[in-house]
Structures are given as structure tokens and as C-alpha cells.
Amino acid sequence: MVDRLTRITTALAVxxxxxxxxxISYRHAYELVRSHGETGTTARLVPFTVDGLxxxxxxxxxxxxxRKQPAPALAKWSLSVGIVATVGANVAHGTSYGHIGAIVSAWPALALVGSFELLMTLTRNAARVPDEEHTRTEQPEPPHTEVEQPAPA
Structure with missing residues (x-):
């Protein structure tokens, strides 16, 4: 029960x-895309392509x-490029406010990626570690053997 409660509360926090x-990260990316010439639907959708990747x-x-298989190289590469793009967009959004502004603007993207990857880790580990309630095995009862009584003489 404790393991399950831990997973549920962690998932809720994440x-x-x-x-x-x-x-917040979407807003930063949207404003960055708009400030660099894109408008309307394109400006609204580009941030989704990054987080979607x-x-x-x-x-x-x-x-x-x-499935206990190695992660495909393209998936690892796509994850890395997506992380760089989302953090980069947030940093670029905040650079007009100096180094501190860039760091403050980068934080939501880092929190988003970190939270999401923590949730993925939790999900992967949940598949490997059975819930304690399901791991309890009841002791089988010993087989009943009836002892034959000797016939009266």
C-alpha cells in the first residue's frame, strides 16, 4: 500500500x-516565435511541436x-533536441532582461522536462516492481492425508 501511495502522490506532484x-514555457515560446515574424496559427502551434517531440x-x-529493449537512437536524439529547443527558446525569451532574466525564463522549461522525465522514470519502475499487495503469497495449506486406522481385531 505504501509503494502505491508513494507512486500516486509523486505522479500528482509531477x-x-x-x-x-x-x-509558462508555452507562453515564452509563443512570444519568442511571434517576435521573430510568425503570427496566427503558426505562432500558436510551433511551441507544441517542441513539446510534442x-x-x-x-x-x-x-x-x-x-519491452526490455534498448531505446532507439532516433528517440534519444529527438528527446535531446527537443530539450535543447525548449530550454533554448525560454532562455532566448528572457535574454532581454540579462543573465538573471534568461535563467528565470529557462526554469519553467527545465521544470517541465524534469517533471516529465521523473514521471517516465516512475512509470518505467512501476512496470518492473510489482505492487506489494500483489507480491504477497499466501502459504498453501498442507495436503490433507488421512491416516488409516487399523481395523479392529
Missing amino acids: VAVAGVAAI IWAASMVILDASR
């Missing part, structure tokens, strides 16, 4: 942090892990 960080790569790596 989802909460990732949700907040995703909203991270999501897709993470899912492929998770799938490989659950």
Missing part, C-alpha cells in the same frame, strides 16, 4: 509541476524500456 511549467520521444523510450 503532473502539477509539469502543468504549471508547460503553460519531447513527448513522442519519451513514449518511444518508455515503450522500449517496458
Whole structure:
């Protein structure tokens, strides 16, 4: 029960942090894309391509892990490029406010990627470690053997 509660509360914390960080990181990327000439639908969708790449790569790596196969090189590369792109976009958004502004702007992207990868780690490990409730085995009862009584003489 404790293992399950730990996984649930950790997943909730990760989802909460990732949700907040995703909203802020999206806004930073959207504003960056808009300030560099894209408008309308394109400006709104480009940030999703970055986070979508991270999501897709993470899912492929998770799938490989659950099947006990090595992660495909393209998935690792895509995850790395996606992380660099999302952190880079957030840093670029904050550079007009100096080094501290760049660091502050980078934080949501780092929190998003970190949270998401923690959730993937939790998911991978949950597949490997059975829940303690399911690992308990009941002791089998010893077989009943009836002892024959000698016939009265």
C-alpha cells in the first residue's frame, strides 16, 4: 500500500509541476516565435511541436524500456533536441532582461522536462516492481492425508 501511495502522490506532484511549467514555457515560446515574424496559427502551434517531440520521444523510450529493449537512437536524439529547443527558446525569451532574466525564463522549461522525465522514470519502475499487495503469497495449506486406522481385531 505504501509503494502505491508513494507512486500516486509523486505522479500528482509531477503532473502539477509539469502543468504549471508547460503553460509558462508555452507562453515564452509563443512570444519568442511571434517576435521573430510568425503570427496566427503558426505562432500558436510551433511551441507544441517542441513539446510534442519531447513527448513522442519519451513514449518511444518508455515503450522500449517496458519491452526490455534498448531505446532507439532516433528517440534519444529527438528527446535531446527537443530539450535543447525548449530550454533554448525560454532562455532566448528572457535574454532581454540579462543573465538573471534568461535563467528565470529557462526554469519553467527545465521544470517541465524534469517533471516529465521523473514521471517516465516512475512509470518505467512501476512496470518492473510489482505492487506489494500483489507480491504477497499466501502459504498453501498442507495436503490433507488421512491416516488409516487399523481395523479392529
